[in-house]
Amino acid sequence: MTPNSLTDCDLHVHLAGSFYADDLLAIGAPIFREVDWNARGFLDGYNAALNTTLNPVQLFAEALENPKIGFPKFKAAYVLSAEDGGDFDKFLWKYRFFTQLWGFGWERDRETAVAMITQAVEHHKRQGVRYVEYRSGFWGEGAELRRKMQICTETLAAECDEQFTARYIVPLPRDDPWPMYQAVRQLLTEQPHLAQTLVGLDFATYEEGQPPKLFRNIFHQIHRDNAANPAQQLPIVYHVGETFFDKSLESAVRWCHEAALLGAKRLGHCIALGLDPAMAVGRRPQAHEAELVSERLDQIAYDLRFAKGLRQTGVTVDEQQLRAEQQSLVKMVEGDVVERPYTPQRLQEIRQRQDFVLHQLTQLGTVIECCPTSNLRIGGVPDAAHHPVHKLLASPVNLCLCTDDPGTFDITLASEIEWVVQHTSFNHNTFAQRLGNPRRFAL
Numbered sequence: 443m444t445p446n447s448l449t450d451c452d453l454h455v456h457l458a459g460s461f462y463a464d465d466l467l468a469i470g471a472p473i474f475r476e477v478d479w480n481a482r483g484f485l486d487g488y489n490a491a492l493n494t495t496l497n498p499v500q501l502f503a504e505a506l507e508n509p510k511i512g513f514p515k516f517k518a519a520y521v522l523s524a525e526d527g528g529d530f531d532k533f534l535w536k537y538r539f540f541t542q543l544w545g546f547g548w549e550r551d552r553e554t555a556v557a558m559i560t561q562a563v564e565h566h567k568r569q570g571v572r573y574v575e576y577r578s579g580f581w582g583e584g585a586e587l588r589r590k591m592q593i594c595t596e597t598l599a600a601e602c603d604e605q606f607t608a609r610y611i612v613p614l615p616r617d618d619p620w621p622m623y624q625a626v627r628q629l630l631t632e633q634p635h636l637a638q639t640l641v642g643l644d645f646a647t648y649e650e651g652q653p654p655k656l657f658r659n660i661f662h663q664i665h666r667d668n669a670a671n672p673a674q675q676l677p678i679v680y681h682v683g684e685t686f687f688d689k690s691l692e693s694a695v696r697w698c699h700e701a702a703l704l705g706a707k708r709l710g711h712c713i714a715l716g717l718d719p720a721m722a723v724g725r726r727p728q729a730h731e732a733e734l735v736s737e738r739l740d741q742i743a744y745d746l747r748f749a750k751g752l753r754q755t756g757v758t759v760d761e762q763q764l765r766a767e768q769q770s771l772v773k774m775v776e777g778d779v780v781e782r783p784y785t786p787q788r789l790q791e792i793r794q795r796q797d798f799v800l801h802q803l804t805q806l807g808t809v810i811e812c813c814p815t816s817n818l819r820i821g822g823v824p825d826a827a828h829h830p831v832h833k834l835l836a837s838p839v840n841l842c843l844c845t846d847d848p849g850t851f852d853i854t855l856a857s858e859i860e861w862v863v864q865h866t867s868f869n870h871n872t873f874a875q876r877l878g879n880p881r882r883f884a885l
């Protein structure tokens with residue numbers, strides 16, 4: 443392991459979140475007057491979420507003509523800072539400040555698309571990062587969708603040399619993952635050379651309301667297809683346990699385990715496994731007290747299945763009582779909600795459930811991708827002292843440190859590592875020892 447191995451490998455990066463304010467300015471400079479900033483309700487949405495009146499054309503013009511005054515204003519309008527923190531809606535609209543340009547560039551021509559990707563990758567190279575797995579979803583269908591993914595893959599491949607490796611992961615939308623998955627397989631069949639760069643699949647976008655069990659069939663299909671195509675392996679990474687106000691904390695912890703049991707190789711975030719339950723329920727009135735009856739039933743089935751291991755970790759599993767609850771719940775209508783307030787004992791047992799799942803993940807070899815700043819700014823983590831990273835680090839689970847959306851947050855992999863060193867008892871050496879070389883978790 444080289445001393446720099448932690449700062450030169452980023453395994454959780456969204457391509458469209460990799461553009462820093464100066465990249466946005468450079469990309470936008472030739473085209474900002476042509477972009478329809480009203481498209482898809484961008485200006486209205488941005489202004490409502492940020493309580494402001496955004497004038498993108500004026501911001502670009504001023505930043506280009508008078509950078510000393512104009513650039514800080516431009517940057518403030520784009521970067522999701524600590525002051526904006528905790529608000530996913532603000533994040534989304536600031537992120538869309540870039541994606542308005544990104545969408546325009548992709549529709550314009552191949553050269554513009556290639557130039558945009560190159561801009562982000564070159565920025566990573568200048569930072570000394572040497573291995574990045576980029577995630578980027580595309581829109582459209584059929585040949586048009588495959589064309590975009592092919593351009594992205596080939597542009598990333600062209601950026602690779604002895605000093606730098608870029609890989610591409612395709613995110614599958616949770617509300618309908620099949621068409622995107624089929625498009626990826628078709629693309630690899632038509633263009634087998636892309637398989638060297640296009641190396642995996644992600645499940646991203648809204649997590650709430652989309653339990654891992656919904657994806658059992660597609661996971662099985664992907665595993666089968668991987669077995670049948672040794673030269674075109676598509677392992678799966680999976681965002682989970684990041685936003686989980688739709689359910690109990692037991693269920694949020696369980697979802698992380700279920701995603702791993704389905705065969706996800708790495709899990710994005712898993713805040714639910716590291717955030718203290720007392721802190722989690724304190725984030726909103728009645729937080730995590732209500733969930734769908736289906737979730738409670740799934741939880742009971744899970745507790746019965748893992749009764750032995752849960753008990754060994756100190757969790758009470760009263761099988762008779764669980765079966766009685768099961769009997770009464772199955773009479774309820776789908777869509778009904780059960781409410782269960784928290785007691786100190788229940789909160790304590792959730793801590794033990796977190797330990798249980800962290801040990802299960804360790805045995806499965808599953809990796810957690812921890813993104814400190816992202817969790818603070820958009821993951822509902824209240825402060826550094828209560829960051830999930832503390833519990834994750836104290837556990838034996840495989841862990842890597844990543845940036846998620848480095849440009850949108852104006853952070854770097856190196857600054858994330860500094861954050862950990864500053865806010866935990868680890869120093870650079872002990873932290874590097876705890877994590878080991880992250881490249882062993884590359885797809």
Ligand SMILES: [Zn+2]
Pocket residue numbers: 454456681710846
């Ligand atoms: Zn992410």
